Amino acid sequence: MSLAETKAAPSKETRKRPLVVMQSVSKVFSSGTIALSGMSLTVESGEFISLLGPSGCGKSTALRIIAGLGDISAGKIDWPSSRINSKGLPEGDIGFVFQEPTLMPWKTVFGNVYLPLKLRGVSKADARERIMEVLATVGLEDFADAFPRELSGGMKMRVSIARALVTKPKLLLMDEPFAALDEITRQKLNDDVLRLWKATGITVIFVTHSVFESAYLSNRIVVMKARPGRVHADFPLTTSLERDSHYRTSEEYRQACETASRSLIEAMGGAEDH
Numbered sequence: 001m002s003l004a005e006t007k008a009a010p011s012k013e014t015r016k017r018p019l020v021v022m023q024s025v026s027k028v029f030s031s032g033t034i035a036l037s038g039m040s041l042t043v044e045s046g047e048f049i050s051l052l053g054p055s056g057c058g059k060s061t062a063l064r065i066i067a068g069l070g071d072i073s074a075g076k077i078d079w080p081s082s083r084i085n086s087k088g089l090p091e092g093d094i095g096f097v098f099q100e101p102t103l104m105p106w107k108t109v110f111g112n113v114y115l116p117l118k119l120r121g122v123s124k125a126d127a128r129e130r131i132m133e134v135l136a137t138v139g140l141e142d143f144a145d146a147f148p149r150e151l152s153g154g155m156k157m158r159v160s161i162a163r164a165l166v167t168k169p170k171l172l173l174m175d176e177p178f179a180a181l182d183e184i185t186r187q188k189l190n191d192d193v194l195r196l197w198k199a200t201g202i203t204v205i206f207v208t209h210s211v212f213e214s215a216y217l218s219n220r221i222v223v224m225k226a227r228p229g230r231v232h233a234d235f236p237l238t239t240s241l242e243r244d245s246h247y248r249t250s251e252e253y254r255q256a257c258e259t260a261s262r263s264l265i266e267a268m269g270g271a272e273d274h
C-alpha cells in the first residue's frame with residue numbers, strides 16, 4: 001500500500017460510531033401488553049429524529065427504554081461511542097423532557113434547574129454560572145427567582161428544557177413536550193429547540209404525533225406502527241432552507257408534511273379518519 005493510500009484510509013474521526021443502537025427491542029408489560037416488538041433503531045450523533053406515530057404505538061415506551069427507565073423484555077441497547085456505567089447507561093449523557101414540565105412548585109426556576117447538578121453533588125455556588133448560562137439559552141435569565149406558578153405554560157416548558165440541558169447531555173429525549181401548548185407558543189419553542197440543537201450539536205429524539213411538527217423540526221422521521229409498537233418507516237428529511245417562518249410556507253415543507261402524513265396513514269392501517 002502506498003503512503004497516499006494509507007493517508008486516504010478513513011480515520012477514526014470519519015468512521016464515527018452511532019450514539020445509540022436499539023436492536024430488536026421488545027417490551028411486554030406485566031399486564032401482558034406488548035408495547036414494543038422487535039424495534040430496531042440506530043441513532044447517529046447530531047441527528048434530530050422525530051418519532052412519529054399514533055397514540056399507543058409505543059413512542060413513550062421506546063424513549064423511556066433508551067433513557068434506561070424500565071427494563072426490556074428482549075433485544076438490546078448499545079451505546080457504541082459512550083462510556084457505560086454499571087446500569088448499562090452512558091453516564092450522565094441523557095436529558096429528558098416530558099409532556100408535563102414536572103417542576104417542583106416550592107422551588108424557584110433556579111432551584112428547579114439546579115436539581116440535576118444537586119443530585120451530582122455540585123454545590124449551589126459552583127452551579128450558579130452554568131445555571132444562569134442555560135437559563136439564558138432558553139431566554140429565562142431574568143426569571144431565575146420566579147416560582148413556577150408565576151410562569152406561563154411555555155415558560156414552564158423552557159425551565160424543563162433548561163433543567164434537561166444543565167448537565168450538558170449528548171442526547172436529549174423529548175416526549176411530546178409541546179403537545180399541551182397553544183400553536184404560537186409551540187412554534188416559538190420549536191424554533192428555540194432548533195436553535196439549541198444547532199448551537200450545541202446535541203442529538204435529539206423528539207416524540208410527537210404531529211406530522212407538521214416532525215416535518216418542521218427533524219432531519220429524520222421514524223414512523224411507528226402500533227400493536228405491537230415497531231418501526232414502520234424511516235426517512236431522512238434534508239433541506240437547504242433554514243427552518244424558519246419561510247420554511248413553513250415553502251414547497252419543501254409541504255412535501256415533507258405530505259410524505260410524513262402518507263406514511264403515518266399507512267402505519268395506521270390506511271384509514272385516514274383514525
Ligand SMILES: Nc1ncnc2c1ncn2[C@@H]1O[C@H](COP(=O)(O)OP(=O)(O)O)[C@@H](O)[C@H]1O
Nearest residue numbers: 029031033035054055056057058059060061062
Ligand atoms: N406502565 C404500563 N403498564 C402497562 N401498559 C402500559 C404501560 N405503559 C404503556 N403501556 C401500554 O403500552 C402501549 C404503548 O404505550 P406508550 O408507549 O405510552 O405509547 P405512546 O407513547 O405511543 O402513546 C399502550 O398500549 C399502553 O397502554
Ligand SMILES: [Mg+2]
Nearest residue numbers: 059060061175
Ligand atoms: Mg406517549
